[in-house]
Amino acid sequence: MEFDPRTILVPLMFLTLVGCGPDEPVEPEPPPAPSTGTLKLVMRPTWNGAPFVMNEIYNNVNDYRVKVEGIKFYLGDVRLLNGSGNTLVKDIAFFDLRYNGDTVTWTGVQPGIWSGLSAGFGVPQALNDADPIVYPPGHPLDLANGSYWTWATAYRFFQFDGRYDLDGSGTAPPTAPFSMHTGLNACYQEFNLDLGGDIVVTAGSTSTLVIDMAVDKVFYTATDTVDLATENQTHGTNLPVALELTNCAVQSFSVE
Amino acid sequence: MKTWTIAILLLVMLGACRKDPVIVQEEVDGPFLLALPLGAPSPLIPENNPLTVASVTLGKALFFDPRLSRDGTISCASCHFPDRAFSDTVALSRGVDGLTGMRNAPSLGNVVYHTAMFRDGGVDDLERQVIAPVEDPVEMDHSLQGAVDAVANDLEYQRKSQLAYGRPLDAFVITRAIASYERTLISGWSRYDRYMYGGELPALNESEVRGLALFNSELLNCTACHNGFDLSDHSYQNIGQYLTYADPGRERISLDPGDAGKFKVPSLRNVAMTGPYMHDGAMATLEEVVDHFASGGQPHPNRSPLLTNFALSAEERTDLIAFLNALTDERSLDQVP
Numbered sequence: 001m002e003f004d005p006r007t008i009l010v011p012l013m014f015l016t017l018v019g020c021g022p023d024e025p026v027e028p029e030p031p032p033a034p035s036t037g038t039l040k041l042v043m044r045p046t047w048n049g050a051p052f053v054m055n056e057i058y059n060n061v062n063d064y065r066v067k068v069e070g071i072k073f074y075l076g077d078v079r080l081l082n083g084s085g086n087t088l089v090k091d092i093a094f095f096d097l098r099y100n101g102d103t104v105t106w107t108g109v110q111p112g113i114w115s116g117l118s119a120g121f122g123v124p125q126a127l128n129d130a131d132p133i134v135y136p137p138g139h140p141l142d143l144a145n146g147s148y149w150t151w152a153t154a155y156r157f158f159q160f161d162g163r164y165d166l167d168g169s170g171t172a173p174p175t176a177p178f179s180m181h182t183g184l185n186a187c188y189q190e191f192n193l194d195l196g197g198d199i200v201v202t203a204g205s206t207s208t209l210v211i212d213m214a215v216d217k218v219f220y221t222a223t224d225t226v227d228l229a230t231e232n233q234t235h236g237t238n239l240p241v242a243l244e245l246t247n248c249a250v251q252s253f254s255v256e
Numbered sequence: 257m258k259t260w261t262i263a264i265l266l267l268v269m270l271g272a273c274r275k276d277p278v279i280v281q282e283e284v285d286g287p288f289l290l291a292l293p294l295g296a297p298s299p300l301i302p303e304n305n306p307l308t309v310a311s312v313t314l315g316k317a318l319f320f321d322p323r324l325s326r327d328g329t330i331s332c333a334s335c336h337f338p339d340r341a342f343s344d345t346v347a348l349s350r351g352v353d354g355l356t357g358m359r360n361a362p363s364l365g366n367v368v369y370h371t372a373m374f375r376d377g378g379v380d381d382l383e384r385q386v387i388a389p390v391e392d393p394v395e396m397d398h399s400l401q402g403a404v405d406a407v408a409n410d411l412e413y414q415r416k417s418q419l420a421y422g423r424p425l426d427a428f429v430i431t432r433a434i435a436s437y438e439r440t441l442i443s444g445w446s447r448y449d450r451y452m453y454g455g456e457l458p459a460l461n462e463s464e465v466r467g468l469a470l471f472n473s474e475l476l477n478c479t480a481c482h483n484g485f486d487l488s489d490h491s492y493q494n495i496g497q498y499l500t501y502a503d504p505g506r507e508r509i510s511l512d513p514g515d516a517g518k519f520k521v522p523s524l525r526n527v528a529m530t531g532p533y534m535h536d537g538a539m540a541t542l543e544e545v546v547d548h549f550a551s552g553g554q555p556h557p558n559r560s561p562l563l564t565n566f567a568l569s570a571e572e573r574t575d576l577i578a579f580l581n582a583l584t585d586e587r588s589l590d591q592v593p
Contacts, residue, residue, distance in 0.1 A: 131384055133400075133428050143387070143400055143427070150388035152378040152509055186511055237504050239511045 034204035039080075039109045042210045043095045043102045045071065052215045054100055061220045063168035064228055066178075068215060070161040071097040072147060073249070074140065076124040076188070080109070080201070081116035092127055094140035094147070097213070105206075113198045117209070121250050122157030122188035129153070129185075149183055152236060156183040158249055160218060164228045178232035182242040191250045210256065217252040218245070285310040285419040288436075291591050293444030295453030295485055299368040305383065305432045307439060310420035314413060315437030316592045318430055323406040325396035327352050332389065332434065335361035338590055341526035342441055347537025351395040358394065359503065360537035363530045365443035365589050366486045366523055375519045375535045377492060378509045382435035400427045441589045443525040444485065447582045460582055467579025470572055476549075480562040481521040487583070492518040493560040496553020497534055505535065517558050526589075528581045542577050 045052035052068075060066045075093045079086040087110040095102045122128075127141060132148050132155075135141040147156045159181050165174035193211070201207045219226045226244055234241040288307040292298070301307055318324065322331040335349040335357075336342040342364035349357040359375055372378070373385040389395040390403050398406075407413055408425050417425040421432065448468075450459035460468065471478050481489055492506040494517040506515035519535045533539040539548065552565030568576065 129380075132387070133383070133431055143391075148387070148391075150379075150384075150391045151374065151376075153380055153384045184509075184511060237508050237511065 035111075036108045037111050037201040037203055038105060038107045038206040039089060039201060040103060040105045040206055040208045041078075041093070042208060043097065043104075043213060044210055045097050045101060045213045045215050047214070047216045049214075052097075052100060052213075054098060057174065058216065059168050060164075060216060060228075061225055062227060062229075065165040065168055065170060065174050066162055066219075066228070067164070067174050068160070068162040070159060071095075071213075071215065072145075072156075072159040073121065074123045074147070074155065074157050076120040076122060076127065077190075078119045079117065080112070080114035080199070081118055081192070082112060082114050082198075086118065087112065087114075092123060092140045094145055096145075109201050109207075111201050111203045113200050115195055115198050117193045117195060117211075117255075118190065119193075120188050120190045121246060122183070123155045124188065125185045128155055128188075149236065152184060154184055156181045157187050158182045158246065160245065160249075164232070166229055176228075176232070178228050180232070180234045180241065180245050181236070182234065182246050184236060186239060187242050187246050189246050189250050191253070193253055193255055195255045212254050212256065213249075214252045214254065218248050221248050221251055224248070283415075283419055288312045288440065288592075290440055290442065292442060293449055293453070295449060296442060296444045297369070297485055299439065299442075301368075301439060302381070302383075305436060307436050308420050310416045311433050311436040312440050312592045314416035314420055314429070315433035315435070316590075317413065317416075318407070318434050319437050321407060324390055324398060324403040324430075325352055326398040326402070328406070330396050335389075335395075336364050338588065340529050341365045341443065341585070341589060343526075343530040344537075347532045349395070351392065352397045355394040355397075357392070359535050360532060362522060363443075363526060364438055364441050365525050365585075367441060368439040369486050370490055370520075372490070372520070376504075376506050376509050377520055382438055383431045386431040386434045400430070404430060437592060440592055442591070443523070443585050443589050445585045445587045446525065447584075447586065448579075451582075461578075463575045463578040464582045465579075466572075467575035467577070467582075470568075470576050471579055475564075475566050476576075477562060477564055478549075481560075482524050487524040488521045491521055493521055493562070494518045494556055494558040495549070495563060496556050496559040497538070497548070499554045499556055501556075503535060514558060517556055524580065524583055526584050528584050542580055543573070546573060546576060 047058050055067055055069055057065050057067045073095055075095070076091065077088070078090045078093060079088050089109055090106050093104050095104070123141070132141060132143050137144060141155065147159065149156055161179045163174040164176050164178055165172065195209070199207055199209055224244060224247065226241070226248060231241045231244070234245065285308045288309050288311070290299070290307060305311070319332045322328050322334070324331060330352050335344045337345060344361035347360055349359070349361040351357055362375060367373070367382065372380060373382060379385045379388060387400055390398050390400050396403070404425065404427050413425050417423065417429045421429050423429065447459040450456040470476055481491060481493055483489055492515065494505070498517065501517040504516055506518040507513060528542065531540060531542070533545050539545050546568070549563070550566050550568060552563055553559055
């Protein structure tokens, strides 16, 4: 019987073609139901209870005319609290109020009924001491935010800049600059906020929390006043002014 | 005939499914062999940034590259001159647009042995130190990302970046590479070293030997701070240069008023070529420096208790300065090809 090579070659070719074919489609598994929620935190600056406008001229507690030109700050170790404990929401957040407010959105928040918030005004020491190069673009600690003190390998926690005129009834533009930047680990200050009612975070949905920052109160507390005539500059040194400003800023936050 | 056509087709198909032969001639990076002079301690090199041929040669190229500055005019070497032991020649270092900096740029010799950078010790390591001059508005006045963008298309930089760090040139690579190059700037090849560590007694002349004895004497007490291989303990001292300091010095970092006017003790290596002296370059000559210490300085509240005034004869003053001149390296600090 004569050997016909087609008896081997044809099936082999068929197998080869099948072997090169695309994989069979696999039915995608349905995504698991979300177990965490999303929190949108709105930072809303105010002045005497009304919406604050950057670069507007206001009269402050000393009746100096002030024009605030920049507010940037960090909140670290942001947690939601209730009677049973707390949950870490975000290790670090950066707020830039140049557009009269700022909003951050955090996913992965533990569902629950929360009545309070705790945070640190500034950058926690472990993050403050880390190498800023490791943070990708868009990260709160990215160098591009312009909030890093390169001479001290540390972050500026609070940048509060503007101009003032001691004459509260004057009409000329305020020209004297104030520039107060707090930072270094000494200025990190923890605080708690009563949310004034419960905020409910549910799995798979977004909850919104609005925090007011009373910019007018950044100049004073119940027992102290930042007098721009003599206290208008701090950049790492001048710690007493930096701490005074930190105290004022921390008590300027509230939730309606 | 048809059968053979099918067979050939099959062979072609099988051949097409085979992996192409790949001939890769991979470039390989290797460790950089740091030359250490006699008496030099083994430097601590961070495990996450080892010295390699690619990292230090890339770092050297970046160190001399003015594209890292905002207007492309200022490089690290603009204030750290290689022929001045990587120090500056002017009292206050100049940045872009001729702007005057805050301090006199110090020598980078033996910076590998420093545990904190800058005259106030504000930065903990060389990698993060690199960021400061790039972003300082009176130095390079750039953003680090802007500096990256300015050089990222350089093919040679890209090649070395991949070799050394396995990633494209970015801020991580720039800071690591320049730090690596700076770690190679070892100083320790002076006549003093030949005398001290090499046992070559003729390396110093009689005047210099007398100067060394004065330097080591209790009367002058120089070695209270200027000791060890780097001739500095890298502590922070107020030397009574002023009654009121315009520059807070170490206080800027520690926020402790007790640190006002304190600055890191500089190495005395190559001191003859690192003037002008002090944090603000206020003293032009070694004679001025010696006279300052002989006077004991101004009675600033933070003045170091290690400072004691002393009197030197003209000959002793000459001898002491002759010894200081013998601390100049006889070869370049730069050992990167």
